[in-house]
Amino acid sequence: MEFINSPAAKVAKLPFSQAVRVGDILYLSGALGNVPGKPELVPGGVEAETRQTMENIGTVLRENGLGFPDIFKCTVMLADMSKWSDFNRIYLEYFDPDRLPARSAFGANGLALGAQLELECMAYMPGR
Template identity: 55%
Template sequence: MKKSFALFVLIIAIQACQPKKPSTEIEYYQSEEMASLGLPFSDAVRVDNMLYLSGVIGMPPGKLELVEGGLQAEAKQIMENIQKVLKANGSSLDHAVKFTVFIDDIGRWSEFNEVYIEYFPGKKPARSAFGAEGLALGAAVEVECIAVIPD
C-alpha cells in the first residue's frame, strides 16, 4: 500500500511540473453600429490580453460617411471611435501600445499630430506612419491601434 501511494504522489508531482500548453483565446468584437453597416470586418479582435483594432476612419458611429471638416475633424472622430472600441473591450488609450497611421498627404502630418497629442499629453504609444492613396470613403487619414487589456 505504501509503494502504491508513493507512486501515486510521484505521478501527481511529475504532472504538476509539466509545462502547460498555453491556450490562446480569440474573441471577435463588432459593435452594433458596425454590424448595421454590413461591413465585412470586426471593430477589434482580442487575443488573450491583447486587442487589435481594425483601421478606423473619421465616420460617426453607424454612418457610412465621413465627418465634415477635413483632416483634423476626421482625426478627432477617429480618436473618439478608437476610445469607444477600447472601452467596450475593457481597455483605454492609457493601455494603447502601438498606433499605425495612414495619411493621404504626408505633408499634412503636423495637422494630424495637433489632434493626436490632445489624447496623449503624457506617455506616448509607439507609432508608425505611411503616406497612402485611396483610403476608404476618400478619408484623409486612417488609424490602427493595438492595446493591452489590463487584468
C-alpha cells in the same frame, strides 16, 4: 481568439471585425473619421477627421473596458503627408505625453471613403 463587434457594428454588416482579442492584446481595425454608424466622413478637413477618428477608437476601447492609456502601438496612414503636423496636433490630445504609443506612419494613396487618414491601434487588455 475573440472577434468583437458592437451591436451597431453588427447592424452595419462591415466586412471586418471592430477588434480581435488574442491573449492580452486587443487589435483594433483601422478607424476613419466617419460619422458613427454611417459611411460618411465628418466635414472639416484633416483635423476634424482626426478628432472623429480618435473618438471612434475611444468608443471601441470603452466598449471593451479600456481607454487610451491602454494603447501601446499605432499605425497611421495619411493621404497627404504634408498634413502630418495637423494630424499630430489632435492625436497628441488623447495621450499622456510620458506614455505615447510606439507608432509607424506612412503616406497612402486612396483610403476608404476618400478619408484623409486611417489609424490602426493595438491595446493591452489583460485577462478578465
